[in-house]
Amino acid sequence: MVKNNQALNILEGFDKNGFRDNLIHWFQQEQRMLPWRKDQDPYKVWVSEIMLQQTKVDTVIPYFHNFINQFPTPDDLAEADEQQVLKAWEGLGYYSRARNLQTAVKEVVSSYNGKVPDNEKELGDLKGVGPYTRGAILSIAYDIPSPAVDGNVMRVLSRILMVEEDIAKPAARKVFEGLVRELISEDDPSSFNQGLMELGALVCTPKNPSCLLCPVQSHCRAFGEGKETLLPIKSSKKKQKNIPYLALLIRNEEGEVLIQQRPDQGLLANLWEFPMVPLQEVDKANVQDWCWEQYGLNLSMYQTIDHIKHTFSHIIWDMEVMEGVVKNGENTYARAQFVKKENLSEYPFPVSHQKILKHI
Numbered sequence: 001m002v003k004n005n006q007a008l009n010i011l012e013g014f015d016k017n018g019f020r021d022n023l024i025h026w027f028q029q030e031q032r033m034l035p036w037r038k039d040q041d042p043y044k045v046w047v048s049e050i051m052l053q054q055t056k057v058d059t060v061i062p063y064f065h066n067f068i069n070q071f072p073t074p075d076d077l078a079e080a081d082e083q084q085v086l087k088a089w090e091g092l093g094y095y096s097r098a099r100n101l102q103t104a105v106k107e108v109v110s111s112y113n114g115k116v117p118d119n120e121k122e123l124g125d126l127k128g129v130g131p132y133t134r135g136a137i138l139s140i141a142y143d144i145p146s147p148a149v150d151g152n153v154m155r156v157l158s159r160i161l162m163v164e165e166d167i168a169k170p171a172a173r174k175v176f177e178g179l180v181r182e183l184i185s186e187d188d189p190s191s192f193n194q195g196l197m198e199l200g201a202l203v204c205t206p207k208n209p210s211c212l213l214c215p216v217q218s219h220c221r222a223f224g225e226g227k228e229t230l231l232p233i234k235s236s237k238k239k240q241k242n243i244p245y246l247a248l249l250i251r252n253e254e255g256e257v258l259i260q261q262r263p264d265q266g267l268l269a270n271l272w273e274f275p276m277v278p279l280q281e282v283d284k285a286n287v288q289d290w291c292w293e294q295y296g297l298n299l300s301m302y303q304t305i306d307h308i309k310h311t312f313s314h315i316i317w318d319m320e321v322m323e324g325v326v327k328n329g330e331n332t333y334a335r336a337q338f339v340k341k342e343n344l345s346e347y348p349f350p351v352s353h354q355k356i357l358k359h360i
Contacts, residue, residue: 258275
């Protein structure tokens with residue numbers, strides 16, 4: 001944890017009480033009416049915070065409603081089949097979030113009788129519950145003054161307090177956690193933390209912040225010096241690696257479509273996809289030989305029907321989509337199967353392969 005004197009040095013001369021009061025008053029007057037704010041149910045807060053990681057609020061709302069309708073309590077989620085959970089998450093991306101959430105909820109049910117822990121140690125030990133999610137649950141659901149620091153909060157406070165730390169570096173988070181511990185309201189930590197989040201989402205945005213509408217403008221050091229657009233400092237990420245694939249839409253004589261389940265570890269684990277030929281390893285002219293070796297299927301290949309690019313945080317899938325028809329052979333790949341087209345909707349597919357479904 002950051003030494004308190006580091007936070008105190010940054011906060012020297014800062015009107016903590018005035019800032020806190022202005023922020024909380026603004027939040028209570030202007031907050032968006034979001035479904036997970038209707039009550040302080042820690043399970044619902046937890047689900048919403050996991051969904052909101054790397055995902056916009058407007059995208060999350062229908063997913064949240066659907067998820068809570070299917071799994072209204074921790075017991076319901078703990079008992080659900082993983083494929084059902086992944087299907088409910090389909091389209092949100094970052095599917096390890098859903099798997100980790102279900103794993104952690106199972107522990108809550110087995111170890112804590114279904115009650116989400118209300119202390120930092122037990123909550124933080126759960127799978128997929130990092131410092132931000134832990135702080136959000138404790139402050140929003142339990143009114144415990146715990147910091148919830150994500151990129152949004154670091155951006156807001158870097159401007160308000162003129163903190164010139166590189167927020168892309170892990171050490172910066174500790175600096176901001178120390179600042180929030182000094183600033184957070186003991187009386188209403190829920191409104192304080194949500195106020196910081198809301199301010200970052202609606203006013204103190206990454207580009208072109210609406211400083212003239214800001215409820216804490218008078219406290220903002222960066223605005224006072226005309227440097228609000230220069231902060232936060234954030235070093236650029238490494239360039240993503242482009243990986244070419246040939247995605248195959250293969251039908252048998254009954255019109256069924258070949259799909260396969262991804263490995264149970266790693267990227268998009270246990271989701272379903274159409275066969276993907278790694279073009280860095282297989283020459284396009286040898287695709288039919290590859291399919292025979294991989295699946296035991298002899299194919300007639302037809303034309304390219306689509307070209308899809310899908311960006312992950314670290315790689316880009318560059319997918320050419322081709323149609324093929326089985327001439328002879330039986331599928332020998334254990335994780336693949338032919339499925340009737342009307343049953344494809346039962347399987348969870350990643351977004352990149354949902355785009356192929358439209359051709360069926």
